[in-house]
Amino acid sequence: MPTQKTSHPAAQETAPEANSAHGMFDGVDLQRLAERIPTPFHAYSASAIRQRIGELQAALAGLDATICFAVKANPNLAILQLMANAGVGADIVSAGEMRRSLHAGMPPERIVFSGVGKSADEIAGALAVGIHRFNVESHDELLTLQRLAEAQGVTARAAVRVNPDVDAHTHAKISTGKAENKFGVSIDEARRWFAERGRLSHVQLDGLHVHIGSQILTLEPFRLALQRVAEFWRELEQDGHSINSIDVGGGLGVSYRAGTDQPVSASDYVNVIRTALAGYKGRVLLEPGRYLVAEAGVLLTRVIRVKAGVERQFLVLDAAMNDLQRPSLYDAWHDIVPVSNASRPLTTYDIVGPVCETGDTFARGRELPGCAPGDLLLIKATGAYGTSMASTYNSRPLAIEILLNQGRYAVVRRRQHFEEMIAGEQPARNWETT
Template sequence: MVIMEGKGRLDGVDLRELVSTVPTPFYAYSASAIRHRVGALQTALGGMNARICYAVKANGNLAVLRLMAGLGIGADIVSAGEMHRALHAGIPAGNIVFSGVGKTADEMAQALAAGVWRFNIESRDELHTLQTVAAEQDVVALAAVRINPDVDAGTHAKISTGKAENKFGVTMDEARDWFSQSDAFPNVRLDGLHVHIGSQILTLQPFRLAMQQVAAFAAQLAASGHPINSIDVGGGLGVRYRHGHDVPVCVNEYAAMLRATFADFDGTIVLEPGRYLVAEAGVLITRVVRIKAGASREFLVVDAAMNDLQRPALYDAWHEIIPLHDRGGGDVRYDVVGPVCETGDTFAVQRSMPRCQAGDLLLIANAGAYGASMSSNYNSRPLTAELMLDRGRHAVVRRRQSFEEMVAGESLAAEWLTA
């Protein structure tokens, strides 16, 4: 829920005035909206032994992470780089969970040295690697086994993670085998379970099915002498990208489901929300470059591109696109496209909106998650600026990348070496 106050105002700031000092395209995030969403989740979980660890991959800007730290939120990371971001922003290592299928031994060593709280383990090889690395440091790593419950989350195939054909997690039979052999891993304490079935989930039933399986499995493990101290229920709560189409799960109903499902569990429930906390707090501001009349349609060419916001090209994702001008003239159907040399560089197809002209500003809504964090330099386009807005104030929290910064790690082949 973006804190909009009339057309072009976000969290007390007139976005149209910002373009005089910040060139388009740029991202703007509402600190008030993030606080509101975090507060709603914390309130819904009231009375539970629950820990919220924000999924850094959704938006890893240091200012966003610092805001999370100040609200008592931990971090769910999937790389050593995300760990360093979280630590740099002030999130304590003891409130960081390390997830992901491809953790390297070096990343594990960095995480153990930093003192992260626990690891979510996704394969037998990873378990063996963590044992080796932890033994080298003479420490005991806390770990949870990620379960794949083979539940269809009813979301886009590319963000579904809990079905048998997905790369994530292991079967309960395999997990049970790990627990039975836990004595072979003296430097890894298997005392947790983890499940995450996908992202942008808009119905409660897939969550309920997955959680019921995990709760029953935790009880079975405890009965066989393997007590479970934490259950990580992942993230996945969807948001409203398209009005009149997306109906998100009520956070209070979600929390009530968790409370009922884990009523007999006395350990810690861990949540890993990402999109839910930041998506609707962010917008991408772009400017119309020109209108191109095609043989069968009109193309609205803007200065933002798929390298700035990949979701439409990657997932066919819908984002509301709102012109920030008040000119009349009736609605027109446009294909909204960027300047990148790919047909996939398309934000919307045959979208109806007020007539535009070159120079007009557009707001691409709900872009606070998986926007800037997935951006690239494709077509040698600089990374966009990012701004934090807060009750009438704004701060540039990442300046627009310069050409020199873009090529800083490159060099000419002046010195040749042999292996």
């Protein structure tokens, strides 16, 4: 693979952490910030994101590699602009994510389009702007891509997403590489696509793609999946098929539970890629999402009240499941700590929000220093799949988002106004018949 000699000063930085003992995050005093901006709000550390990008870029040194941020993890324009400024591209799964990426300054040649349900309109729009590559997930999609590219008089670059039937040992709802999952096609089917690719006049089928799941904390699933992809790549080359791109997906896990989660390092992960793809001379694409932004984000929230139940005490927060769905959706753990360093006896709480759902629960049986109404809490590692999965359930407005950077902060999404929430709604005045 061609060598790219690039310096990555960000890799030398020390990533800031949300330090509850001192209430600081990326040089910003969170207590004072919460006095200026009403909770709940999401705060992201630009320094932490740059460090993660730098670590991955440094590990990839010498490889012809392109990092494409999985936009679904956090689509805020300020985050995408930060990625673009660092030379990172985008992995998109919708036309909306494509428009966000382009608006943020990511060039089309650094955008790849993934997803099992691309519509004809989305494909046509992506062809029109000249995105780099389509990760194709079904034969019907391949034929649709051929038809639409021919209609526009362009040639689409495409990779087949193979499903290697590898268990990522992650939560069932974020596992994507087993035969029972909806993503990708079997290697047998992919083999037939390449055998028939001469019929594709307007699709250049010259890539492979694999992605087996998210929040993966061991190297073995990556190693096994990439070994199977590498075997297929070598087979295809022996049969005369040029493979100019191998997309190794994403899935690198992060630490949601201090002392328990032990994520793999970027360098160890890239070494697995180097070993599996030894001798490969094409481009390697990577699609990290959670790895780049999860631990760079926190959700600031205040205690509304402490409710004593018959069997347990409830800590009721002003943040809710509409602000952070992961605990409700996946039973996901997030560390939750007080911002104040006041010494108080430990108390066991169920930590919940105000939404009228039993599932609006952030934690059960969690020990915290005794809390009182008005206390400020920090829910950690919310930079990925926090605001991107948020909703206005119970007619709660979307939360504020703030970018922190070495002692400064900027609001990058203001709190949604009620009028904005109902802007698309109207009384039924104009009745029509079909």
